[in-house]
Amino acid sequence: MKALAATVVKMAAALTTVVAAIAAMALVLIAGAAPALAHDQLKGSDPAKDATVESLDSITLTFSAGVRFPAMVLHDAAGATIALTEPEVRGKDLVAGPVSPPPPGKYVIGWRVVSSDGHPIEGEIPFTLAGSATGPATDTADSPQAGSTPAATEPAAPKVNPQPVSATEEDSGGGFLWAGAALIVLLGLGLFLVRGRRTGG
Numbered sequence: 001m002k003a004l005a006a007t008v009v010k011m012a013a014a015l016t017t018v019v020a021a022i023a024a025m026a027l028v029l030i031a032g033a034a035p036a037l038a039h040d041q042l043k044g045s046d047p048a049k050d051a052t053v054e055s056l057d058s059i060t061l062t063f064s065a066g067v068r069f070p071a072m073v074l075h076d077a078a079g080a081t082i083a084l085t086e087p088e089v090r091g092k093d094l095v096a097g098p099v100s101p102p103p104p105g106k107y108v109i110g111w112r113v114v115s116s117d118g119h120p121i122e123g124e125i126p127f128t129l130a131g132s133a134t135g136p137a138t139d140t141a142d143s144p145q146a147g148s149t150p151a152a153t154e155p156a157a158p159k160v161n162p163q164p165v166s167a168t169e170e171d172s173g174g175g176f177l178w179a180g181a182a183l184i185v186l187l188g189l190g191l192f193l194v195r196g197r198r199t200g201g
């Protein structure tokens with residue numbers, strides 16, 4: 001009986017260790033996925049998230065503190081990049097604007113800056129440009145890319161894959177998904193181990 005009691009104690013200790021390890025890993029994942037409190041935050045923007053605006057003369061992002069090394073991109077619904085002016089830090093604001101007025105449509109502002117504590121932060125701001133009758137009404141966004149490409153360029157280098165430069169930018173949010181998936185797997189593993197110990201012991 002003493003041996004059995006010792007075994008039970010050992011198993012309980014092992015179980016505690018496993019659960020603690022999983023909890024620790026989960027904490028690390030959560031901490032890695034979510035910005036720490038010390039990070040600067042995006043306080044607001046113009047255009048605001050999910051807003052519908054009539055025109056897009058400039059884009060202003062307002063942070064909780066002055067940021068450095070700003071990067072800003074503007075994508076249309078098809079993922080094409082709209083040229084922006086160099087983003088400019090003005091106090092707590094980050095300002096850029098389209099080089100030429102884009103046509104009405106749905107857009108996403110992608111931004112990435114180094115916050116005042118030295119850590120990079122990033123985000124995306126979707127919005128809709130309703131526009132007006134002025135400006136170029138012919139939306140180039142909906143026309144297929146291949147249609148505008150001259151046929152003469154095709155036989156030159158067929159093996160080169162013309163990936164848009166923006167492709168890597170689109171993947172920037174993937175870390176959250178991976179961290180979430182890893183967390184779910186870990187929690188599932190934890191439950192499995194706990195159950196196995198209880199029914200088996």
Ligand SMILES: [Cu+2]
Pocket residue numbers: 036038039040117118119
């Ligand atoms: Cu930080």
